[in-house]
Amino acid sequence: MIIPLLKGLKVTLRYFFSRPITVQYPEEKIPPAKRWRGIQYFEKDERGKTKCVGCGLCMAVCPSQCIYIETAEDEEGKRYPLTYELDASRCIFCGFCEEVCPVNAIFLGKNFEWVEEDRSLYRMTTERLLEEKKLNP
Ligand code: SF4
Numbered sequence: 001m002i003i004p005l006l007k008g009l010k011v012t013l014r015y016f017f018s019r020p021i022t023v024q025y026p027e028e029k030i031p032p033a034k035r036w037r038g039i040q041y042f043e044k045d046e047r048g049k050t051k052c053v054g055c056g057l058c059m060a061v062c063p064s065q066c067i068y069i070e071t072a073e074d075e076e077g078k079r080y081p082l083t084y085e086l087d088a089s090r091c092i093f094c095g096f097c098e099e100v101c102p103v104n105a106i107f108l109g110k111n112f113e114w115v116e117e118d119r120s121l122y123r124m125t126t127e128r129l130l131e132e133k134k135l136n137p
């Protein structure tokens with residue numbers, strides 16, 4: 001009779017003195033896993049613009065075909081994405097776009113919070129991808 005009681009008490013005491021793993025969401029936010037691949041963001045260059053050169057490799061490699069790019073050249077002959085659209089509602093967060101990018105312009109971030117009622121609002125433009133950078137310092 002006393003043995004099971006002591007065993008139970010031992011378990012209670014072990015958890016009582018162990019570090020809590022509870023996260024006080026939404027005040028406290030941590031990525032669900034160390035290698036979490038969340039919402040994409042664009043890295044900025046020294047001028048504060050996207051580092052993307054519109055090469056189209058991410059569009060070609062994306063298995064969900066959720067990236068669309070139109071490329072142009074600026075007055076210095078530098079290529080940039082005139083149109084960059086990433087439909088996050090179709091993305092499977094495989095990370096291929098990040099891996100294939102030759103200039104380290106696009107990354108999968110740690111952010112996992114994004115809820116919309118209209119699927120069209122999940123379409124990320126260059127501005128939205130640069131905005132997302134703020135959540136991934
Ligand atoms: S993470 Fe994968 S599915 Fe999502 S945009 Fe990048 S390549 Fe496409």
Ligand code: SF4
Pocket residue numbers: 051052053054055056057058059069097100101102103104105106
């Ligand atoms: S994000 Fe990278 S891979 Fe995609 S078009 Fe821009 S430079 Fe190319």
